[in-house]
Amino acid sequence: MKFHIETWGCQMNDHDSEKLSGLLVKEGHEPVASAADADLVLLNTCSIREKAVHKVYSELGRLREEKEQKPLLIGVVGCLAQQDKEAIFKRAPHVDIVLGTMAIKQLPKLVGEAAAGRKRVIDTQEYPDNHLFPPEVTQRSSTAKGLVTIIEGCNHACTYCVVPTTRGPERHRPVADVLGEVQGLVQRGYREVELLGQNVNSYAGGCSFAELLDRISEIDGLEWIRFTTSHPMNFTQELAHVLVANSKVAPFLHLPVQSGSDKILRRMGRQYTSAEYLERIAFLGEGRNRLSLSTDFIVGFPDESDEDFEATMRILDQVAFDASFSFVYSPRPGTPALKYKDDIPMRVKSERLARLQARQTELTFQSHRRMIGCVLQARIESHEPTEAGHWMARTGQWQNVHLKAGEDSTLPFGELVSVKITGAGPHFLTAETL
Numbered sequence: 001m002k003f004h005i006e007t008w009g010c011q012m013n014d015h016d017s018e019k020l021s022g023l024l025v026k027e028g029h030e031p032v033a034s035a036a037d038a039d040l041v042l043l044n045t046c047s048i049r050e051k052a053v054h055k056v057y058s059e060l061g062r063l064r065e066e067k068e069q070k071p072l073l074i075g076v077v078g079c080l081a082q083q084d085k086e087a088i089f090k091r092a093p094h095v096d097i098v099l100g101t102m103a104i105k106q107l108p109k110l111v112g113e114a115a116a117g118r119k120r121v122i123d124t125q126e127y128p129d130n131h132l133f134p135p136e137v138t139q140r141s142s143t144a145k146g147l148v149t150i151i152e153g154c155n156h157a158c159t160y161c162v163v164p165t166t167r168g169p170e171r172h173r174p175v176a177d178v179l180g181e182v183q184g185l186v187q188r189g190y191r192e193v194e195l196l197g198q199n200v201n202s203y204a205g206g207c208s209f210a211e212l213l214d215r216i217s218e219i220d221g222l223e224w225i226r227f228t229t230s231h232p233m234n235f236t237q238e239l240a241h242v243l244v245a246n247s248k249v250a251p252f253l254h255l256p257v258q259s260g261s262d263k264i265l266r267r268m269g270r271q272y273t274s275a276e277y278l279e280r281i282a283f284l285g286e287g288r289n290r291l292s293l294s295t296d297f298i299v300g301f302p303d304e305s306d307e308d309f310e311a312t313m314r315i316l317d318q319v320a321f322d323a324s325f326s327f328v329y330s331p332r333p334g335t336p337a338l339k340y341k342d343d344i345p346m347r348v349k350s351e352r353l354a355r356l357q358a359r360q361t362e363l364t365f366q367s368h369r370r371m372i373g374c375v376l377q378a379r380i381e382s383h384e385p386t387e388a389g390h391w392m393a394r395t396g397q398w399q400n401v402h403l404k405a406g407e408d409s410t411l412p413f414g415e416l417v418s419v420k421i422t423g424a425g426p427h428f429l430t431a432e433t434l
């Protein structure tokens with residue numbers, strides 16, 4: 001069969017799609033670039049916000065029309081599948097397969113059953129070993145950076161979040177397994193890895209997360225290690241030290257704060273106050289200046305007053321985040337926050353979001369301007385120049401770089417090159433090769 005996978009959501013989902021693709025290729029199926037050429041389409045879904053769920057159902061509507069024209073198997077996998085289970089068949093009766101996040105290794109079996117004519121096959125069981133996936137099966141989509149899962153699930157209980165339901169409690173991969181996968185990636189030419197987990201810094205698969213970073217950094221040939229996503233309460237002094245002192249750990253930290261108001265943080269179940277968050281940032285000491293810091297904000301959480309929102313604006317300025325991802329609160333089925341009345345009018349939520357994002361754009365622009373004249377390393381992320389003659393590259397601090405090389409020069413995809421920053425915009429840097 002020819003198959004096509006569409007992926008929504010976070011890097012965990014991107015990596016799950018690489019695993020799903022590997023499982024199908026192992027069975028002799030062939031990946032194709034578009035749903036129009038496929039016999040099997042899998043939607044790897046996200047349910048973190050209502051908008052993401054709407055997109056999935058709207059794509060299912062489009063696929064129903066394709067299925068009326070030709071034989072087509074349709075599968076829904078990922079967080080929405082885990083959350084909605086059989087209800088997906090009710091809402092979209094043309095779906096053939098529903099596969100939960102903790103059952104992805106069952107994909108070939110379910111595809112076989114559906115291809116044999118069985119209707120509405122489903123597996124949303126919680127297999128306890130789903131975090132142990134054979135790395136050699138994974139079909140990687142990028143040669144610049146290898147994604148490596150180190151934890152599945154989350155033991156926190158943020159009141160707005162579906163992840164504890166859709167991904168289950170934490171399961172940690174053993175250290176030797178993680179080291180083996182990274183070693184294998186380096187042997188295949190990868191120079192950068194990103195360690196993944198819903199709560200990556202609570203890692204305890206045989207050592208602390210900080211120690212794991214140090215041990216991975218000893219692998220010869222590896223240049224940068226990244227990780228996402230971290231919880232502030234698991235951000236230790238030991239981890240801050242490694243982040244600042246170990247040159248193989250990319251100088252970038254994404255540490256979601258969500259709100260600057262202690263009242264709202266308490267209602268979100270985040271387990272820290274704004275002062276405790278700032279203490280974690282202070283662990284970085286002067287190393288903070290070398291690092292790029294990003295965060296997540298949720299705006300308009302139930303009962304967020306003007307004063308609470310001003311506290312969020314204050315923490316944005318106090319930390320002077322280099323980047324942030326911000327969204328209006330979206331009530332999710334099955335989450336504890338549903339008991340709160342979603343009482344902030346959408347107009348107010350949107351105004352607050354626009355204000356926060358405008359201030360963030362200014363801060364990002366300032367942070368970019370400070371880099372003009374700096375010489376640093378950036379990894380080439382494009383195979384050829386853009387129409388404007390730039391090569392796309394990314395710094396260790398995770399900034400996009402539009403890189404001007406000589407007229408006929410070819411820059412090696414995936415390699416680190418030395419660049420001098422020559423200009424800055426709010427969304428990217430411009431640079432020249434040295």
Ligand code: SF4
Pocket residue numbers: 154155156157158161162163164198199231
């Ligand atoms: S830490 Fe909170 S927001 Fe993050 S995955 Fe766990 S429950 Fe969700």
